[in-house]
Amino acid sequence: MDNTRERISVVIAGHVDHGKSTVLGRLLADTGLLAEGKIDAVRRACEKNSKPFEYAFLLDALKDEQSQGITIDSARVFFKTAKRDYLIIDAPGHIEFLKNMVSGASRAEAAILVIDAKEGVRENTRRHGYLLSMLGIRQLAVVINKMDLVGYSEERFRSIAAECKSFLKESGIVPMEIVPASGLHGENISKPSVRMSWYKGATVLRALDSFRKEPLPVEKPFRMPVQDVYKFTGFGDDRRIIAGTPESGRISAGDGVVFYPSGKKSRVAAIEAFPSSGKGACEAGLASGFTLEEQIYVTRGEVAARDSEPKPEVASRFKVRLFWMGRQPLEKGRFYSFKIGTSKTRAEVEFIPRTMRIAKNSATFDFSVTENAPRVERHEIAECILRTVRQVVFGASGDDPSSMRFVLVDGYEVAGGGTVLGPEGAPGGELKELVVTRELKWIKSSISSGIRASRHHQKPFLIIVTGPEESPRKEIGRALEQELYAKGFDAYFLGFGSVLYGVDADLKRPRGDHARDTDGRSGNDHIPELPHVRFEHIRRLGEIANILLDAGLILIVTAIALTEEDLAILRTTLAPGKIMTVRVGPLATDLKCDVALDQSARVEVSVETLVKELAKRSVIQS
Ligand code: GTP
């Protein structure tokens, strides 16, 4: 399609069988874009199979071919009017609806809600209305279809229109147009109906053309979700193109750029616009990319921003409003895949403040509300507090709700989605305060840790030994304790498992862990992965370490797969400069280690390396 014409995406929604496909098929037929004889061909095919002709079949028939000006794929129909180009998203069910609403390619800006004049407003009419509002769609036209079935009655039209207006009002939507129509007979689809001369408003086509195209937010801060990173293939060329479609703002060569959530920084070397975008710029709405002056490692899912502009919201704990349609209910404490923009991570449902269900046969269309629910059932709307394993960036273009849209995937299926309402205070922020208070309230001993330690010619110190499950970190930790003790130092070994089952006994255990308890092995040192539980485990470990270091000890702690985030918690809890990180074997986490040990080396060799390192750091005086 040509780039100079305006293009708008519109979703068509409504209860099953209320006539979405028929209205759409009729619209295509009436805009004169269909190839000559196409409708007749479908009619003949129907006759041959003794089926009544349906405009919906027309859509199916067009799927296989690309007639001039119309393209149809799974649920999307492209067509032109005199005014502009349209992408109509036919959403046969909730899942398709949500998927289409959240995927960037067909982000709808407006919607048409189809209601059967005979059946009136049904649950899905309301659900779709609510979803549209939840997803931030404010431009809506209602089509009251099948008016032929109610004798084109103005009275019936008025009563449904009133009902419709009132439930949409609850969702904060005022329909721009309510059109009485008949898709089957082509009444009020592209030309005013003679049979409903009492109606003076717009036809469906005019309603479509009256939707405003929102201007691209070029003047807002630059936000570009990274879609892909392409390498130049030339020999010795290590440049990479960071590609994506900016949601807002613009960026030029020489601008400082920051990627979130990683916080990595560089400067734009050159803009590499794709010729198809028609402009040599990297700005809102144009698929483009840029190279960096300094090569940094950036991946899909990060959001690029300019360092001179306000930074985007980055959080790992936030409140969302969502619609659930999974076969299994959404459960508190469970993990799901969470997708927003181009990024994907795991999220735990931490708390469900409210769920709302559209009462099925209620004449009043009330929601039944449950506070602090344990789960969200299929077709319920809920407010939830989610916590993601990694930080996510949202609200990429300020107050634009479309950049806050996300989906949740249960197993392999999209099972829910909605919008992020905003970040929730994370306990991480409170940690500094806790530590300050602890320091204030601490009853200081007159024998300082320094005095204690000097008796043994050592400094209080924490050695963290981490590594994969099968690594000999515990063996090394215990051998190091023994070696230091034999040399006359005061060292203490603490496996994370020892804390897990003692001090942390009240905290949630990892799944399947109780079974492990009984196999006779000593405590495992897996740190539970639920982010807030993990946080608390590490915080407590830090507090224990703080006491033992205050007692002048060299403390050796082992744990599996520690991360930089864990280390940051320990650094906040302990006095600075008293931690050394050691990895045994390869690490799958982002933790930067001070010492790397060979997993297959003899334990004594590893211990010797560590003892030397401690001497070098003047932790021990040899
Ligand atoms: P799903 O995609 O299954 O949700 O249905 P839909 O909303 O796309 O409805 P569709 O267009 O397939 O129409 C459903 C039935 O209603 C078909 O049998 C149509 O022929 C019939 N229908 C659609 N519009 C009209 C109309 O204006 N008048 C009458 N009498 N029947 C209609």
Ligand code: MG
């Ligand atoms: Mg349909």
